[in-house]
Amino acid sequence: MMSHKVPIVENVLKLNDELALQNREVFQRAGVFVVDLIGSPGAGKTSLLELTLRELGNFLNIGVIVGDPATCRDGDRLAAHSSNIVQVNTGTGCHLDANQVRHALDKLNLSDIDLLIIENVGNLICPVSFNLGQDCKVGMFSVSEGDDKAAKHPNLVVSADLLLLNKMDLLPYIPFDLPRFRQDIQHLNRDAQLLELSVLSNQAKPWMDWLISHSKHDRRYSHVSQQR
Amino acid sequence: MHEVSIAESLADLIRRHLPPHQHLIGITVRIGPIHGVVPESLEMAWNVVSEKEGWSGSQLHVITPPWRLRCGACGRCWEPVTVDEHCTCGSPHADIMAGDEFVLESIDVESAVNCPQ
Numbered sequence: 569m570m571s572h573k574v575p576i577v578e579n580v581l582k583l584n585d586e587l588a589l590q591n592r593e594v595f596q597r598a599g600v601f602v603v604d605l606i607g608s609p610g611a612g613k614t615s616l617l618e619l620t621l622r623e624l625g626n627f628l629n630i631g632v633i634v635g636d637p638a639t640c641r642d643g644d645r646l647a648a649h650s651s652n653i654v655q656v657n658t659g660t661g662c663h664l665d666a667n668q669v670r671h672a673l674d675k676l677n678l679s680d681i682d683l684l685i686i687e688n689v690g691n692l693i694c695p696v697s698f699n700l701g702q703d704c705k706v707g708m709f710s711v712s713e714g715d716d717k718a719a720k721h722p723n724l725v726v727s728a729d730l731l732l733l734n735k736m737d738l739l740p741y742i743p744f745d746l747p748r749f750r751q752d753i754q755h756l757n758r759d760a761q762l763l764e765l766s767v768l769s770n771q772a773k774p775w776m777d778w779l780i781s782h783s784k785h786d787r788r789y790s791h792v793s794q795q796r
Numbered sequence: 797m798h799e800v801s802i803a804e805s806l807a808d809l810i811r812r813h814l815p816p817h818q819h820l821i822g823i824t825v826r827i828g829p830i831h832g833v834v835p836e837s838l839e840m841a842w843n844v845v846s847e848k849e850g851w852s853g854s855q856l857h858v859i860t861p862p863w864r865l866r867c868g869a870c871g872r873c874w875e876p877v878t879v880d881e882h883c884t885c886g887s888p889h890a891d892i893m894a895g896d897e898f899v900l901e902s903i904d905v906e907s908a909v910n911c912p913q
């Protein structure tokens with residue numbers, strides 16, 4: 569039997585990218601600013617979103633899609649602060665993909681939402697490869713994970729638009745070389761800002777400011793493009 | 797599990813490209829280091845996924861291209877060992893030119909029917 573090679577040269581994540589593009593069009597038409605929040609398990613993603621809903625819920629209409637392998641625990645925590653929460657269970661899947669987000673959107677009324685935050689499955693590797701249609705990727709680390717996590721996960725750092733370091737309240741108790749951590753991030757991604765937070769002590773103002781300035785900016789832009 | 801979902805994405809793509817009446821006997825994939833894929837794990841995942849698709853025995857070839865950086869200060873291009881390597885001019889700022897590709901390069905096929913020769 570004769571065998572032969574068929575050249576393909578096609579992006580493997582093409583299907584996901586196509587769906588992400590469709591999501592993106594939906595977001596832009598609705599004038600929603602969308603953040604993909606990526607961090608390891610327990611970095612404080614849901615805690616940050618609880619605080620965000622408490623602090624910004626009166627100024628911005630915020631929706632959240634939260635992905636976890638199992639349980640509705642994060643979704644339930646967030647539902648105490650907003651009705652625009654969708655929990656997605658990924659089972660053995662280690663990340664959200666664009667198709668899961670597309671289906672989750674059926675359960676949200678985007679015209680009621682200014683800002684959509686997608687809490688990805690706790691994982692520093694896989695979510696980096698799967699675009700969801702977001703405007704910005706935000707990478708979250710925390711002091712208790714150790715100061716080498718940015719350097720060990722360069723892929724997240726280089727592809728993030730914003731980086732967060734949470735649990736700053738633990739600095740006095742844990743050996744954590746903060747200058748070194750900052751330097752690792754600088755080396756990998758000189759364009760990304762690093763915000764240092766302690767969600768537990770309600771210290772997250774730079775994050776709130778970042779969200780306000782970005783979602784307002786985007787909404788104004790979408791009004792302009794609708795008029796044209 | 798990362799590798800399983802990647803193997804499934806590969807299968808999706810191959811289904812679209814596999815010519816009719818052809819057996820899949822191998823595939824070649826180019827995966828940049830940004831995707832954090834371990835070739836051995838992908839091979840294991842591919843064995844599982846390809847069997848489900850009816851392509852059991854098909855060989856997976858992984859090409860891992862190197863990172864390629866361009867220095868933001870002096871413009872030099874080089875292939876670093878790790879993505880955070882500094883330029884020889886001392887500048888830590890570099891742009892990633894390659895290392896994020898994720899491409900199905902080719903598939904190897906053979907006729908499913910024996911031609912009487």
Ligand SMILES: Nc1nc2c(ncn2[C@@H]2O[C@H](COP(=O)(O)OP(=O)(O)OP(=O)(O)O)[C@@H](O)[C@H]2O)c(=O)[nH]1
Pocket residue numbers: 607608609610611612613614615616636642689690691734735736737738765766767768769
């Ligand atoms: N010390 C300290 N603990 C925090 C801080 N923020 C969150 N935590 C705690 O960290 C633990 C994990 O927080 P979560 O918000 O559930 O983390 P997550 O990133 O959503 O976790 P997964 O969804 O499971 O990936 C909880 O016990 C929080 O109370 C902080 O700023 N300081």
Ligand SMILES: [Mg+2]
Pocket residue numbers: 613614615642687
């Ligand atoms: Mg959570």
Ligand SMILES: [Zn+2]
Pocket residue numbers: 662693694797798799
């Ligand atoms: Zn994974």
Ligand SMILES: [Zn+2]
Pocket residue numbers: 867868869870871872883884885886887
């Ligand atoms: Zn240089």
